Amino acid sequence: MTSPAPVPAQAAVDWEALRAAARDAMSRAYAPYSGFPVGVAARVDDGRVVTGCNVENASYGLGLCAECGLVSSLQATGGGRLTHFTCVDGKGGALVPCGRCRQLLYEFGGPELQVDTPEGIVPLSAMLPQAFGPDHLR
Numbered sequence: 001m002t003s004p005a006p007v008p009a010q011a012a013v014d015w016e017a018l019r020a021a022a023r024d025a026m027s028r029a030y031a032p033y034s035g036f037p038v039g040v041a042a043r044v045d046d047g048r049v050v051t052g053c054n055v056e057n058a059s060y061g062l063g064l065c066a067e068c069g070l071v072s073s074l075q076a077t078g079g080g081r082l083t084h085f086t087c088v089d090g091k092g093g094a095l096v097p098c099g100r101c102r103q104l105l106y107e108f109g110g111p112e113l114q115v116d117t118p119e120g121i122v123p124l125s126a127m128l129p130q131a132f133g134p135d136h137l138r
């Protein structure tokens with residue numbers, strides 16, 4: 001989804017607004033099996049904000065992490081590069097993205113993507129060292 005009023009791309013990122021967007025998405029998660037709702041939000045290089053929530057399935061292994069929805073929304077609303085990312089748990093606190101989702105984020109944000117973690121803002125390169133990515137296939 002896009003935010004109602006996109007922030008200009010050149011403005012400093014408002015992490016609290018991004019966390020609020022992630023909490024809002026988390027409130028609509030479908031997580032009846034784990035009981036662990038997750039919401040994510042990211043700023044795009046054109047100023048858009050995209051979000052996602054986890055969507056589980058009765059066939060447990062088919063559950064979709066919140067980041068899956070986020071990257072789908074990114075593409076469906078015009079593409080672009082992710083610049084800032086946050087992930088929250090059911091209490092609204094910062095949550096680290098799982099390993100698979102770090103790879104999803106790397107595809108669209110690369111090593112410089114700024115990630116909001118319980119230990120502060122860190123580049124994705126610190127969370128996915130020596131990442132495999134699109135450059136390996138060129």
Ligand SMILES: O=c1ccn([C@H]2C[C@H](O)[C@@H](CO)O2)c(=O)[nH]1
Pocket residue numbers: 031034036037038053054055056063064065066067087096097098101
């Ligand atoms: O980065 C993460 C980590 C976990 N989950 C979801 C998957 C599952 O539905 C629930 C418990 O693992 O949390 C996400 O959506 N994103």
